[in-house]
Amino acid sequence: MLSLDAGTLGPAALQNYLQYAVAPRPICFASTIDAAGNVNLSPFSFFNLFGTNPPVCVFSPARRVRDNTIKHTLENVLEVAECVINIVDYAMVQQTSLASTEYARGVNEFVKAGFTMLPSDVVTPPRVAEAPVQLECLVTQVLPLGENNGAGNLVIAEIKRIHIREEILDNEGKIDQAKIDLVARLGGDWYCRITADNLFKVPKPLTTMGIGVDALPAAARTSHVLTGNDLGLLGNLAKIPDDETIEAMARREEVKDILDATIGDPANRERELHELARIYLQGGQAEEALKVVLLAAI
Numbered sequence: 001m002l003s004l005d006a007g008t009l010g011p012a013a014l015q016n017y018l019q020y021a022v023a024p025r026p027i028c029f030a031s032t033i034d035a036a037g038n039v040n041l042s043p044f045s046f047f048n049l050f051g052t053n054p055p056v057c058v059f060s061p062a063r064r065v066r067d068n069t070i071k072h073t074l075e076n077v078l079e080v081a082e083c084v085i086n087i088v089d090y091a092m093v094q095q096t097s098l099a100s101t102e103y104a105r106g107v108n109e110f111v112k113a114g115f116t117m118l119p120s121d122v123v124t125p126p127r128v129a130e131a132p133v134q135l136e137c138l139v140t141q142v143l144p145l146g147e148n149n150g151a152g153n154l155v156i157a158e159i160k161r162i163h164i165r166e167e168i169l170d171n172e173g174k175i176d177q178a179k180i181d182l183v184a185r186l187g188g189d190w191y192c193r194i195t196a197d198n199l200f201k202v203p204k205p206l207t208t209m210g211i212g213v214d215a216l217p218a219a220a221r222t223s224h225v226l227t228g229n230d231l232g233l234l235g236n237l238a239k240i241p242d243d244e245t246i247e248a249m250a251r252r253e254e255v256k257d258i259l260d261a262t263i264g265d266p267a268n269r270e271r272e273l274h275e276l277a278r279i280y281l282q283g284g285q286a287e288e289a290l291k292v293v294l295l296a297a298i
């Protein structure tokens with residue numbers, strides 16, 4: 001494993017390692033305005049949601065690594081403590097990247113990147129009409145994280161009004177994760193797109209508390225067949241089945257076949273039972289899988 005002391009790396013090397021590893025990052029497409037009324041639009045992937053009551057987002061226009069200058073967005077929110085955080089979808093990504101060009105102060109990136117300004121309801125900066133979600137925010141605090149090249153500036157923005165394009169809603173009026181077509185930033189020039197085929201669900205841990213991986217037999221925990229994801233699913237089950245239930249499992253045809261074929265061959269028996277447990281897990285039958293794993297340990 002490559003282990004590095006952050007203090008010994010220059011800002012460019014740090015930026016490279018960290019932006020590739022801390023990824024994907026959502027993109028805040030921030031619309032701001034200066035005291036003279038000049039509009040600015042810039043993307044920031046040092047961005048996330050930090051609370052919902054009050055609803056708060058934070059993003060960071062950092063000091064330029066190149067020459068330690070500060071960004072117009074930061075200057076603007078210090079002059080007019082408002083912003084609109086526009087959410088970026090795939091259809092907008094090339095123009096969003098164009099809007100990150102370092103145009104001179106006062107140049108409106110809505111115009112340069114070809115986006116449409118939509119008046120906001122409660123703040124002065126306009127919204128990006130093309131964005132699927134637009135968050136009108138008041139900037140409550142700006143926290144500098146340092147003074148050297150690459151230092152962040154946390155812009156803490158409280159969301160006051162939310163606009164959502166109706167086409168991305170499901171039948172219950174909630175955002176459909178597959179329809180919003182989000183993009184996110186990774187390291188260098190890499191981006192990713194969230195599409196229906198790369199979405200998956202992880203069930204929340206049981207509120208009643210799962211048995212935990214430590215409750216599984218040692219052979220399961222050190223298995224060469226079962227993966228960490230498999231152990232996570234097994235550890236999330238509510239209880240260890242009783243002996244009678246495990247014995248009943250031994251009479252199931254596919255289990256019995258393995259037991260009969262591996263008499264006197266414990267290593268292969270364990271491996272084949274673990275493989276069968278994986279098949280159950282992949283089919284969503286975690287309880288059956290646990291019974292097989294326990295049987296393998298008898």
Ligand SMILES: Cc1cc2nc3c(=O)[nH]c(=O)nc-3n(C[C@H](O)[C@H](O)[C@H](O)COP(=O)(O)O)c2cc1C
Nearest residue numbers: 042043044045046060061062071072073100101102
């Ligand atoms: C997708 C994307 C994400 C970016 N994220 C950040 C970021 O989090 N922080 C930052 O300082 N610059 C970031 N940049 C670069 C800024 O957008 C760029 O410096 C921009 O010119 C700043 O504009 P301004 O000076 O008008 O505020 C990003 C650029 C792109 C394309």
